[in-house]
Amino acid sequence: MGNLLWLAFSGGEIFLRKDIVDIAKIFYRNNNPSIMLFPTNGLLTHVIRDNIERVLEHCRNSTIALKLSIEGMEAVHDRIRGQGSFKKTMETYEALKDLPDRYPNFELGVNTVFCSVNQDNMDTLASFVNGLDRIKTHTVSLIRGNVLDKALKAVDMEKYRSTIELLASNLRNKRSSTYRFKGARLKAAQDIVQRKVIFDTVAANRFQIPCYAGKLNIVLTETGDVYPCESFEMMLGNVRENGYNIENMLKSTRAKKVIRSIQDTGCFCTHECYLMTNILFNPSMYPKLIKEYMQL
Numbered sequence: 001m002g003n004l005l006w007l008a009f010s011g012g013e014i015f016l017r018k019d020i021v022d023i024a025k026i027f028y029r030n031n032n033p034s035i036m037l038f039p040t041n042g043l044l045t046h047v048i049r050d051n052i053e054r055v056l057e058h059c060r061n062s063t064i065a066l067k068l069s070i071e072g073m074e075a076v077h078d079r080i081r082g083q084g085s086f087k088k089t090m091e092t093y094e095a096l097k098d099l100p101d102r103y104p105n106f107e108l109g110v111n112t113v114f115c116s117v118n119q120d121n122m123d124t125l126a127s128f129v130n131g132l133d134r135i136k137t138h139t140v141s142l143i144r145g146n147v148l149d150k151a152l153k154a155v156d157m158e159k160y161r162s163t164i165e166l167l168a169s170n171l172r173n174k175r176s177s178t179y180r181f182k183g184a185r186l187k188a189a190q191d192i193v194q195r196k197v198i199f200d201t202v203a204a205n206r207f208q209i210p211c212y213a214g215k216l217n218i219v220l221t222e223t224g225d226v227y228p229c230e231s232f233e234m235m236l237g238n239v240r241e242n243g244y245n246i247e248n249m250l251k252s253t254r255a256k257k258v259i260r261s262i263q264d265t266g267c268f269c270t271h272e273c274y275l276m277t278n279i280l281f282n283p284s285m286y287p288k289l290i291k292e293y294m295q296l
């Protein structure tokens, strides 16, 4: 597959995989990822601490970003993620606190899924996260996809707008920090632009910028199926049926057809991971990126 800029593990909870460190090592050896992202609910304190330290020991030349999911202050977080979850996630934060000093390639962050239950309390949460001195970045993802409780998706987009303006102003005023890796300021600028694109996408209910899924992003599942993104409807192929050669697989008629359909149909969504690539690799977005970059 060649070298990777960004490798994100996803689940469910990724630290339930007993072989998560082995998987990370295989990608490190073969694909030299610049950044490896490990999102977690933070419940398995000792497992997370042990495994991420093994990754840090082995993958010295990659930035290793671990993101704890915090959905709100204790009552809100526990309502969404279950009784006692907040305390456990904070225990995990405490258990990870010494790692940034010991590993310069380690980045600790927080991600919050913006939904109807926490949309009224984002100011308090943002201040709380800013007060956690080892957390370098706080990102907010707009709820998406199939969720058990549909009421969670009844989001007030004006409240989302207020939240993204607050996050942007916190970054500009240095109330929030940014990651330590080279290019972190650009990543922060991209986060600001990305959240505005998401707001505009929902407001207009149509695509704002072309999607590079299948060209610059792919999703590889545990069975070897490859998709352009996590909508899981447009399979490009399976690595086992293509000699484990993803570059060749992406040249197949089937893959080309899927990728063309993404462009032809003006497919759109609010998935932050794909928008990151769609912004960073789209020159028409550079004036907006530079404008935000200069204010950071």
Ligand code: SF4
Pocket: 211, 212, 213, 228, 229, 230, 231, 262, 267, 268, 269, 270, 271, 274
């Ligand atoms: S716009 Fe979203 S759903 Fe459509 S291909 Fe891109 S990432 Fe997938």
